[in-house]
Amino acid sequence: MRRILLIEDEVNLARFIELELQHEGFAVTTALDGTTGLELALAEQWDIILLDLMLPGIDGLEVCKRIRKMKQVPILMITARDSITDRVSGLDSGADDYISKPFAIEELLARIRVVFRRQQEVVEESQYLLSCGILRLDSSSRIVSRGTDTIDLTKREFALLEAFMKNINRVLHRETLLDIVWGYNAVVDTNVVDVYVRYLRNKIDLPGTTSYIESVRGIGYVMRK
Secondary structure (H helix, E strand, C coil), X not given: CCEEEEXXXXXXXXXXXXXXXXXXXXEEEEECCHHHHHHHHHHCCCCEEEEECCCCCCCHHHHHXXXXXXXXXXXXXXXXXXXXXXXXXXXXXXXXXXXXXXXXHHXXXXXXXXXXXXXXXXXXXXXXXXXXXXXEEECCCCEEEECCXXXXXXXXXXXXXXXXXXXXXXXXXXXXXHHHHHCXXXXXXXXXXXXHHHHHHHHHCCCCCCCCEEEECCCEEEECC
């Protein structure tokens, strides 16, 4: 169950939002002032924080700034002000989105869904990104880069590098690499792995530096950070 922290000083509005969110299946905790809200925000883990701009104690902008210094939890700012300046101030303080009062609960729910969808997209995207030092591999776009330089790899070289980068600090036997890159049924000698490791080193290593791929005598290879 997703956990939501609601920081809102209007008691009736806070109760209404809390009930509606609970009806949608969220676990909701409410704080009625900025000081309490900030303490709860920093003390526990939340999936999203709904933060009113005008709060007693510590105002919403300051609460948002202090949360941002410590956490990357999504923050949806709730404000009675609808000026461009107020919106920009909220976003500049670290809010991910804002909603202006009065609002329909359907709009609030839609904004929350958008924030969660963005989170999911970031998680899914990160699953495709692998790194070792300044070396980067994007499995979705099949782009390999070293710093700002893009490295052109063949299909086999890319698969070999991906195998190493998915197994950082783990020694991989030549037979294992052969199965991953060439397939279990491939009629290929394990020496081909040595050949392709050499090809790969020539492309990803900088001259005069230690290779990303370390040889392990009698066993295979390992990529270490």
